[in-house]
Amino acid sequence: MTDAIDAASSNEPGFAGFDPAPAPQPASAAAPTPYRVLARKYRPAHFGDLIGQEAMVRTLTNAFAAGRIPQAWMLTGVRGVGKTTTARILARALNYQTPDGQGAPTTDLSEFGVHCREIIEGRHIDVMEIDAASNNGVENIRQINDAVRYAPVSARYKVYIVDEVHMLSTGAFNAFLKTLEEPPPHAKFIFATTEIRKVPITVLSRCQRFDLRRVEADVLVEHLAGICRAEGVDAEQEALAAVARAAEGSVRDSLSILDQAIAHAAGRITLDEIRSMLGLADRARVIDLFESVMKGDIAAALGELRAQYDAGADPVVVLNDLAEFTHLVTRLKLVPEAVKDNSLAQAERVRGGDFAQRLSIRVLARTWQMLLKGIAEVKQADRPVMAAEMVLVRLAHAADLPTPDEALKMLRDGMGAVPAGNGGGNGGGMPRPPSGGGSTALAARPILASANPAPVPVARVAAAPAAIVASIEDVVALASQNRDITLKIALERDVRPVRFEPGRIEFSLAEGASRTLAQDLSRRLKEWTGQTWMVAVVNDEGGATLREQAAAAKDQRESDAAAHPSVKAVLERFPGARIVDVRDPRAIAAAENAASVPNEDEYLPDAEPLFDDAEPDFDGIDF
Known part of the structure; x- marks a missing residue:
């Protein structure tokens, strides 16, 4: 079945699973074909096979069409997004030649040329693949510098593919610079790395850089579905979505997981099989856990976590899924159109949208930050499940607390006590610990958002008294109340009182004081009290400043003590x-x-x- 698909695909341009293996021999003479993993069997052979890298493909296509081909490329990205594969395709494009001897560098590689099969399989004599992790010394680069001067044996260009180039030593990088800047016309260099920051800027400046992106989940799911059809494997769409999420944008990782899932399921691949194989938590149960935490129902949250743990879920994975769902709810709140994403499950669309309407951004941001910190703690803990339970306790406790702006709004609206569900009801105005009743973050938001809230008993209602200024201490208190910290500090540090009476203040200044202090104080007092004050600086020796008085009082208390x-x-x-x-x-x-x-x-x-x-x-x- 597989050989038939491979043979058929060799004449089908753009097939995302093209297999460059030789055509099958008759059954009587054929030896048993060794099994090849999906990541190798469906490795792209031309630019049309690459998925998720449209920007890079377009740039390279335009560059080849215009003849603007640089001497070196730098390919960077996370593992499994196609760096080495792209390097081989580039080598094939540079050396493309038809059997009749015609051809030029091109990105139209739908048909195999003279050198294509050997280049894709990594065995062409003029395309050297070098592992910089094990060939990272100056001597290795010196050998390349010596060999690059000689013309290619059969191809148009000598192509050097250096994988994990960041592993080269500093001396090796320096030895490479001259050759890389002015290579012979027949030599091209293609570098691949996952750690672009470790590559010296002197090397980067001599290369044309391409950042290969993580593949989007929906694109990856479609790719996996096509491979399943080619392999004759029946797989649920949600199972493939779980594989794509676990791969985190890496095509190679997704194919490796799919390969393992085919062997694990031994039949139809279901979501339950993927969860069992990878130790993932049930998506619906993660949403249930999120709801329990947001309600402050600690008992239900701990019970759900323990149930998932007993079913084989990793506590770190559960918290990661919880953080991912928190991000999804935040995204749905800010971008409601995201609910149309095909990679989302039905439960994520419906319940995620409901949470997005009921939870505030501040609550979601606080939950996200606490989860990030908690995940790191669980990874380092000797007992991960216990650490995860403590993270849920903190989350549920925080869900019962109002955000600072909500608490201020309650006080300004004349609410003497915080309503039940937002931490009230304990008599002291302080948030109470969650009791498991379920009336917290999820229940609080509609109360706050209500256009006509029900009347709430007011503990105290008193008119604000007029400001009384009878001493320099009262002036300092008035400055503190109006948040004028600069003036408050100046009054405490630089003012030596001489005379104080309603409407008139006289004082002398301490050394180093501002000469405009009197004018500033007069202006501010008029703003605060509505009255005109005469503030004057005199030459008489005043009393001690407030700061000196406080220091003397402190010394006296310590002496008495x-x-x-x-x-x-x-x-x-x-x-x-x-x-x-x-x-x-x-x-x-x-x-x-x-x-x-x-x-x-x-x-x-x-x-x-x-x-x-x-x-x-x-x-x-x-x-």
């Missing part, structure tokens, strides 16, 4: 111990009172941590 009998006992018991901070009980009480009253101009406090790492205080003193 050092005299405390308990502190004395500690310092004597632990030689070398010192007092590093003394908290003023009045300041602590004032801060607690201020924190209990929500202010729309203040930042929200951080979410309640899972674990409290703060050290206990000893009589208000930290050591």
Whole structure:
């Protein structure tokens, strides 16, 4: 069956599985044909066979048609996208010759010429393929420099294909430069590499560079379907889509996986067979896991992960699939037309579109970042499934928290408590841990997006009092409240108060202070209070600056603390111990009172941590 297909395909231009093997001999004289893997059997033989590289093919076709053929090419890309294959096709195009001795360099290679079969099979005497990983020394390049001077034996050009060229040593690259810049007219060089950054710029500047792209999933699925038809293999479309996703844009990887799947299934290739072979998670179950996490239902999420793990799924693969689905939902939210992508399964189209409407970009971005960090942790963990479970716990806990802008919006709208489902209901305004009830990120968005939200009980409603400015401390507080940090620092550091009364401030300046401080303060006070203030700088010696007063108060507190009998006992018991901070009980009480009253101009406090790492205080003193 296979030999018949290969023989038929030799007369069919553009067939993506052309087999350059000799025509089969009669059965009586033929020896058993050794099996060839799909990646070799369906290796492209001309530019029409290449898939996913249309830009490169068009450029090369135009260059050959115009006779603008450079002396060297640099082909780069990930593994399995066709770098070495393209190099062989280029060598064939350069040396194309018909049996009657006619022909010129061309990209029209639908029919085999005199040298084509030997070049494609890698055994032509004038086309040398060199593995730079094992021939990376100066001596190896010196041999090429010596041999390149001689004319080709039978072909039009001597072609040197150097694979993995980034493996050459620095000395080898330097030895190559002169020959590469001015090679003989009969010599061409084709380099292939997966690590383009490791190739010196001096080499890159002498080559025409082509970046081979990863093949799109839908193109890869179509290619695999054609090979299955040629091989007489029955395969589900979703199974081929799973193979294409696992290959990550590599044609060779996809053919290797397909080869393995044919042997594994021993019949019809189904999605379940692919999952079982590769340890993949069920796509629908990944979506179920995503929904449980977004609802904050930790119990269901952990149960689903453990079930997939028991079924043979790799925890890293499950989290990767979860991240991939998160990206898909984000893409569907930003580009709704992406739902028409043929490579998407029905469940991905329907449920992904539903999630895209219900989840905000901030929630999706936060989930993506946490998954990226979690995947790295799981890869390094001794117990991957446990690490994956902890990642899901973090995700579910975060799904129960409102984003900062949503929390601010709630406060500005007069909502004294966060609604249930967005972390409210615990009495303190702090997000609660997820309880498994399922009312979190997915349920919160419609509430926030509602045009006419239901009335919410208001904990406190109070008119904002007029600003009271009775001291220099009040002026500093006003600057801090209006986010004028520069003026606040100047007032604390450079102002020595002399006289303060409503509407008039007199002070002297500390050394190095700004000479425009008085004018700036007068202008800002008028903006903040609506009144005109007379601010003057006098020559009288003023009092201490606020920063000096704070330092003196701190020193006094430390001195008083050092005299405390308990502190004395500690310092004597632990030689070398010192007092590093003394908290003023009045300041602590004032801060607690201020924190209990929500202010729309203040930042929200951080979410309640899972674990409290703060050290206990000893009589208000930290050591």
